Structure formats: structure tokens, C-alpha cells
Amino acid sequence: MPDEIDELRAKVEAAAAGIRSRQDLQKFKEEFLSRKKGKIPGLFKKIPALPPQERSSFGQRVNELRQLAERLFKEAEEGLKGSLWRQKLQESIPDPTLPGYLKPLGTVHPIPEISHRIEEIFLRMGYDIEDGPEVEKEYFNFDALNIPPHHPARQEQDTFFVGEGYLLRTHTSPVQIRAMRRRKPPIRIIVPGRVYRRDEADPTHTPMFYQIEGLVVDRGINFAHLKGTLETFLKALFGEDTRVRFRPSYFPFTEPSAEVDISCPVCGGKDPHCRVCGGAGWIEILGSGMVHPQVLRSGGIDPEEYSGFAFGLGVDRISMLKRGLADIRNHYWNRMDFLEQMK
Ligand code: PHE
Numbered sequence: 452m453p454d455e456i457d458e459l460r461a462k463v464e465a466a467a468a469g470i471r472s473r474q475d476l477q478k479f480k481e482e483f484l485s486r487k488k489g490k491i492p493g494l495f496k497k498i499p500a501l502p503p504q505e506r507s508s509f510g511q512r513v514n515e516l517r518q519l520a521e522r523l524f525k526e527a528e529e530g531l532k533g534s535l536w537r538q539k540l541q542e543s544i545p546d547p548t549l550p551g552y553l554k555p556l557g558t559v560h561p562i563p564e565i566s567h568r569i570e571e572i573f574l575r576m577g578y579d580i581e582d583g584p585e586v587e588k589e590y591f592n593f594d595a596l597n598i599p600p601h602h603p604a605r606q607e608q609d610t611f612f613v614g615e616g617y618l619l620r621t622h623t624s625p626v627q628i629r630a631m632r633r634r635k636p637p638i639r640i641i642v643p644g645r646v647y648r649r650d651e652a653d654p655t656h657t658p659m660f661y662q663i664e665g666l667v668v669d670r671g672i673n674f675a676h677l678k679g680t681l682e683t684f685l686k687a688l689f690g691e692d693t694r695v696r697f698r699p700s701y702f703p704f705t706e707p708s709a710e711v712d713i714s715c716p717v718c719g720g721k722d723p724h725c726r727v728c729g730g731a732g733w734i735e736i737l738g739s740g741m742v743h744p745q746v747l748r749s750g751g752i753d754p755e756e757y758s759g760f761a762f763g764l765g766v767d768r769i770s771m772l773k774r775g776l777a778d779i780r781n782h783y784w785n786r787m788d789f790l791e792q793m794k
Contacts, residue, residue, distance in 0.1 A: 565770045
């Protein structure tokens, strides 16, 4: 026969199983455990009224019931803490399994990216980086560079003139003059920058493009220094297997002058139908030469004492080559889908 202890135990167990909140927990404590009104302490109070031989076992069973109630209370309290914590967490943080928001990240544009790579190579060889104005004196762009008055580049249709005696520089070479006037030899500089020519935009021309000029002036500089420097540079940029070829050429500001070719970086000269070199096996990459004595003089340097070499390369062209671009204008259309692929 279940007695009142068994009945109370059933109630305790049912009540404990129903605890869902702090209030439930409090109610449980008051109903069963509180010293004053709790039902379990209430049972203890009955002991003195029992026949002496029953007191001990009754007391023991009530004691067990109290321990059980205390344990259930503790467990419910712990469980509640856990679920409250989980609830808080769910309210305060988003679902971590959802995909994140992607912020579109920009990248370095392909032109400065190549330009920086080239600068790095020359910085390692001890060169400084020089700068010059894009709106340039006609004198620095042409006269000081030994370009004669009848030269076609001096015509309106080839050059953007801006007012009397000024123009948008057609190459970075005028910075040679500026640097020679500003520095004392030894001079070792490269000059990255924009240049302008009145060309209709097409797959191989844009009216604005990028060049990097190089200039070295010191005692005893000769053509071997030019060759060694450019070979070292071109192998660093295009790979150690690259072959370099010098072809006699003409620039008014260098004498002798040479155009420099590299073995085709795409087919290495092996594909007669190569879309980059067209089967020639060689790609023209830059212009160069020994600085003309007249140019040294324009820069305030005595050609009897000093000599130098200079070179100029097109950054856009190198970017096209390295990336296999068919159209130079890709650099300037600002199309995200193109730029994304250039990362
Ligand atoms: N300035 C020349 C050009 O724009 C390149 C060049 C620079 C050639 C220096 C020789 C020496 O074509």
C-alpha cells in the first residue's frame, strides 16, 4: 500500500519533470523543500506523533525523499541554466551556418601591378625611382633630347600640345634631362609614368599609356653595361630561359641605339602559328642605347667625363604579353569581369 511518503514522492517527481522556468523552480522549492511550509519538512514534523518503533524507518524514508527532491531541484536548475544560455545565444547571434556577406574586394590594377614588379627588379639593382610632370615643356620632351625640329613627333597630329611651349609628354625620356640636372653622377634611375600620343584607340593603341624609362650615367659606362643590365632585367621579369636579342636601331637621343627583343614568352619560338609572335619567335620589348653626348650636355653633364645608357619600355605591352591579351584597351575599359581575371 503506498503511504503518504510514496504519494509525495510521485508528486515530487512529476513536479520536477514539469519545471520549465525560474518561477517553476521557485515554486518547487517552496512546495516541497522550504523549511516553514514545505511538504517534506512537514513530514519530519509528524515523527514525534508516530509510535516509537516506526519513527526511525519513517524518518529514514523521508530523509531519502528529501535527498531525492534536492537532487531533482539541482538538476532542474542546471538544465534551466543551460537552456536559458542556449536561448540567449540564439537570440543574440545569427545562424553561423548561413553563408556570409561577401564584400567585393578590389585588386591592384594590372598596369601598376606590372609596373611595381618592374620597379622591384630595378630597386634590387640599386636604382632610384624618379618622377616628372605629364604636362611637360616642349623643350624637355624634344629639343633637350636632340630631337630635331622637323621630327614627325613634333607635328600637331602626333602630339597633344597645351599652350605655348607645353605639351603632354610623348615619352618618359624628358625625365632623363630633369634627373641629370637635379642629380650628380652616378645616376641610376627608373621613371614609371603616363605618356600621351594622338593615336586613335585600337587593339594596339591608346592615346594614353604607360612607360618606364631607365637612365644610368657614370664614368666608364659602356654598351656591355647596357646589355648586361637589360638581360638581367628581362630574365628576372620573363624567366631565366628567356633569350634576349639586340637589334641596331635609331633614336635621336641615343647613339648607338638598339631595339631589344625577347624570345617569345608564349611559344618560345617553337610554334609557327603562335598568336603572340606570329611564328617569328621574337617579340620587340624595348628601345635603348648609349645616351647621346648632346643629351648629356642638355642635362649639364660633361660627355668627356661621363657616359651613360638609357632605355624605355611600354608597360601596357608587357602586361599584354604576360597576360595574353589581344586588346590593349582591356586595361582601360574598367570592366570588373576582366579585372577580376587579372588578380
Ligand atoms: N623614348 C623612346 C620611346 O618612347 C624609348 C627610348 C627610351 C629609347 C630611352 C631609347 C632610350 O619610344
